Amino acid sequence: MGFDDHQETTSVRIPTIDFSDVDLKAPTDASRWNMVRLQVWEAVQEYGCFQATYGDLPQQLRQAMDAAMEEVFSLPVEAKRRNVSDKPLHGYIGSSPVMPLYESLGIDDPETDHGVQSFTNVMWPSGHAKFSEIVLSFSKKLSELDQAIRRMLVESLGVEKKYMEEQLNSTCYQLRLTHYREPQTVQEKKVGLKAHVDQNTLTILHQNHVDGLDVQTRDGEWISVKFAPQCFLVLVGESLNAWTNGRLQCPYHRVMIRGHKARLSAGLFAIPKQGYVVKAPKELVDEEHPMLFKPYDYIDYLKLRSKEIGKSVESPLKAYFGV
Numbered sequence: 542m543g544f545d546d547h548q549e550t551t552s553v554r555i556p557t558i559d560f561s562d563v564d565l566k567a568p569t570d571a572s573r574w575n576m577v578r579l580q581v582w583e584a585v586q587e588y589g590c591f592q593a594t595y596g597d598l599p600q601q602l603r604q605a606m607d608a609a610m611e612e613v614f615s616l617p618v619e620a621k622r623r624n625v626s627d628k629p630l631h632g633y634i635g636s637s638p639v640m641p642l643y644e645s646l647g648i649d650d651p652e653t654d655h656g657v658q659s660f661t662n663v664m665w666p667s668g669h670a671k672f673s674e675i676v677l678s679f680s681k682k683l684s685e686l687d688q689a690i691r692r693m694l695v696e697s698l699g700v701e702k703k704y705m706e707e708q709l710n711s712t713c714y715q716l717r718l719t720h721y722r723e724p725q726t727v728q729e730k731k732v733g734l735k736a737h738v739d740q741n742t743l744t745i746l747h748q749n750h751v752d753g754l755d756v757q758t759r760d761g762e763w764i765s766v767k768f769a770p771q772c773f774l775v776l777v778g779e780s781l782n783a784w785t786n787g788r789l790q791c792p793y794h795r796v797m798i799r800g801h802k803a804r805l806s807a808g809l810f811a812i813p814k815q816g817y818v819v820k821a822p823k824e825l826v827d828e829e830h831p832m833l834f835k836p837y838d839y840i841d842y843l844k845l846r847s848k849e850i851g852k853s854v855e856s857p858l859k860a861y862f863g864v
């Protein structure tokens with residue numbers, strides 16, 4: 542599982558859930574909210590992911606985001622290297638010998654003016670208001686979807702009275718922009734991004750028109766995700782797997798570049814805040830569900846992981862913090 546980057550994919554489809562008529566901020570139609578909540582709950586238990594149809598984020602904004610990504614990735618590498626962060630793995634990543642097609646940039650706090658401005662000013666010292674505006678609107682919309690999905694999950698676990706605030710306030714965001722250039726030679730490996738589980742809480746991914754993301758099922762089969770036009774892919778990460786004491790899957794996924802077109806993706810990552818210790822509520826630990834992980838500091842975990850980038854470990858969180 543997880544290690545074999547060349548195994549064939551199957552035609553099973555991961556579920557698509559329609560958020561279009563769901564009132565995300567203050568649900569007025571409880572029956573619609575509850576119905577979608579159930580679909581979300583079933584999908585994350587079985588697959589740890591689903592596609593979300595989310596018309597509140599207009600197609601135009603997605604296209605603007607694609608154009609903005611093209612523009613930022615076409616900057617000289619010296620400019621991109623100025624994207625640094627004090628958090629491990631949060632800045633520019635590129636020119637890796639094991640993943641030659643992969644290049645990514647990270648924007649911390651992308652749903653705030655301040656976060657976006659700092660990134661934009663680093664990339665374009667004389668400013669780029671249009672870029673900032675697109676990234677900010679895009680991230681704000683996706684963060685609303687993230688909050689609604691996590692509210693649904695906490696309610697489904699039945700711990701909303703005591704832990705809703707904690708769960709929703711435990712995270713900050715990063716927007717990670719990724720460019721996978723087209724393979725230039727037949728010898729060049731087609732692995733865009735090696736199989737991995739996300740370490741953060743929840744990830745919501747957008748891509749340009751080029752597919753390439755594969756997700757692994759519990760049985761070890763790879764599903765090729767065919768993004769529908771209005772869809773985003775929502776993925777559970779290890780921190781949410783740990784917080785729910787293993788009730789949700791956090792699936793392995795990878796990117797394979799199969800054609801001759803560059804792929805772009807923008808993922809909103811909900812990430813445990815600095816200093817937050819990930820620990821399952823005691824209500825989610827019992828005889829039937831013994832505690833799976835020791836409480837851990839997310840940033841400490843990232844530091845450990847960043848030392849072994851490119852290495853495959855089957856259950857990395859378990860290896861470090863398994864009980």
Ligand SMILES: O=C(O)CCC(=O)C(=O)O
Binds near residue numbers: 754805806
């Ligand atoms: O580019 C993608 O679609 C996936 C990116 C991803 O899995 C990651 O950055 O963790």
Ligand SMILES: [Fe+2]
Binds near residue numbers: 737738739794
């Ligand atoms: Fe990922």
